[in-house]
Amino acid sequence: MDLNNAPVSKNLIIINVLIWLAFEVMHRMGIVLDSMFALHMFAASDFRWYQLITYQFMHGSFMHVFFNMLAVFWFGPVMERTWGARKFLFFYVFCGIGAALTQELVQYIYYFQIEHLDRYNAVMIDNVAIPVNSYLNFMQTVGASGCVFGILLAFGMFYPNEQMFVFPIPFPLKAKWMVAGYAAFELVTGMKAAVGDNVAHFAHLGGMLFGLLIILYWKKYGDYRLPLGLEPLINENCPKERNIFNKIKNLFAGREKRDFKVHKNESFSEKKTEKRQQPRPKRDPEIDAILKKVRESGYDSLTTEEKRKLFNGY
Numbered sequence: 001m002d003l004n005n006a007p008v009s010k011n012l013i014i015i016n017v018l019i020w021l022a023f024e025v026m027h028r029m030g031i032v033l034d035s036m037f038a039l040h041m042f043a044a045s046d047f048r049w050y051q052l053i054t055y056q057f058m059h060g061s062f063m064h065v066f067f068n069m070l071a072v073f074w075f076g077p078v079m080e081r082t083w084g085a086r087k088f089l090f091f092y093v094f095c096g097i098g099a100a101l102t103q104e105l106v107q108y109i110y111y112f113q114i115e116h117l118d119r120y121n122a123v124m125i126d127n128v129a130i131p132v133n134s135y136l137n138f139m140q141t142v143g144a145s146g147c148v149f150g151i152l153l154a155f156g157m158f159y160p161n162e163q164m165f166v167f168p169i170p171f172p173l174k175a176k177w178m179v180a181g182y183a184a185f186e187l188v189t190g191m192k193a194a195v196g197d198n199v200a201h202f203a204h205l206g207g208m209l210f211g212l213l214i215i216l217y218w219k220k221y222g223d224y225r226l227p228l229g230l231e232p233l234i235n236e237n238c239p240k241e242r243n244i245f246n247k248i249k250n251l252f253a254g255r256e257k258r259d260f261k262v263h264k265n266e267s268f269s270e271k272k273t274e275k276r277q278q279p280r281p282k283r284d285p286e287i288d289a290i291l292k293k294v295r296e297s298g299y300d301s302l303t304t305e306e307k308r309k310l311f312n313g314y
Contacts, residue, residue, distance in 0.1 A: 008085045009076030012092065013069045016144060019057045020065045034058070034140055039100050041107050044136035056096035058142035060198075071148045075155045082158055087224065087234040091154065092147045094214055095207040099146020102206020106190075107139065141200050146207030149186075152179055153208040157215060183208055 003010040026033065039055035040047040059065035080088040111117040122129040130138075155162075156179030163172040166181075173181075183205065190201030218225065224235035290306050 003073070003077060006077035006080045006085075008089045008092075009072055009080050012076065012144075013072055016057055016059070016065055016069055016072075020059045020062075023058065034142075035137065038140035038142045039103065041111075041136050041139050042104050043108070043112075044139065045133055046137045052097050052100045053093065055100060055140075055142050056093070056144050056147055059144070060142055064143055068144045068148050071152065072144070075148075075151045078159070079151055079154050083223075084234075090226075090234045091150065091211065091214065095150025095211045096144065096147040098150070098210025098213075099200075099203040099207035100141070102146075102209065103141050103200050103203040106202040141203060143200070145200070146203050149182070149204045149207040150211030152182060153211045154215060155179070157212075179208075 003013075023033065035046045036048070037051060037054040038058055039051045059068065076088070076092075079091070082088075083091065117123070117132060117135075120132060122131050123135040124130075125135075156175045160174060160176035162175040164175055164178055165172050166178055186201045186204045189199070190205065217227075225231055226234060293301060293306070
């Protein structure tokens with residue numbers, strides 16, 4: 001797959017690989033930052049809201065980052081060219097956040113509604129009593145898999161009949177069946193393993209679910225629409241009335257400065273006020289043309305006469 005015309009996909013792969021390498025080096029040096037950037041359960045003391053994004057760029061092993069970025073390499077450029085760079089990046093991060101929220105919900109249901117962990121002060125692990133809060137901090141989720149499963153879903157919806165080989169199946173499958181198969185596998189495996197294994201199966205499904213929701217939203221309201229005034233994230237030509245960032249900017253914008261007048265000398269104040277109200281003289285169109293030439297071709301492109309007019313008439 002050519003990444004030359006898919007800058008977001010290319011940069012996502014580079015960033016994820018570099019971050020994984022950096023964390024590997026730091027781990028070998030005894031520097032562990034997982035408690036800061038990995039996704040924690042919301043009830044844990046180490047949970048931070050920014051982890052909904054940072055966890056997407058962390059991976060637990062070489063194979064983890066390799067297969068995730070391989071999927072981005074295969075499917076990312078296709079969807080990036082379909083949507084455009086800005087919309088594709090939003091979709092990628094949005095699916096990752098959706099996967100994180102799904103994982104949070106599943107963990108809450110399992111540990112608090114089924115296991116009733118909130119009724120205990122400690123958890124026994126290998127005959128060692130660990131405080132519940134410390135135990136919750138051990139539950140960390142990392143990886144871009146939720147983003148990747150969202151991309152897979154989008155590919156299956158936009159190119160459902162594309163033929164693909166999926167190891168170890170010896171014959172090609174249509175993309176829509178491949179996506180359905182992955183979803184079914186994650187659901188069955190997740191239900192069987194609950195949240196006890198080391199794979200966040202429901203986070204994968206959450207990435208697909210949130211990807212499905214935003215695609216259906218775009219189909220209903222328009223390809224470049226978002227609720228809550230967030231449209232500028234995917235639409236650079238967003239009208240001002242639908243731009244929440246413009247509204248926030250206006251809230252903090254200073255009031256228009258008024259003319260400051262001193263009334264000790266009334267005649268002096270009137271003269272100064274009249275002078276301020278006079279319109280600025282219009283600049284010579286010929287000077288504007290010369291300035292445009294400087295911007296486009298540089299100062300050395302001017303003739304001697306043009307240089308003279310520029311300095312004498314500006």
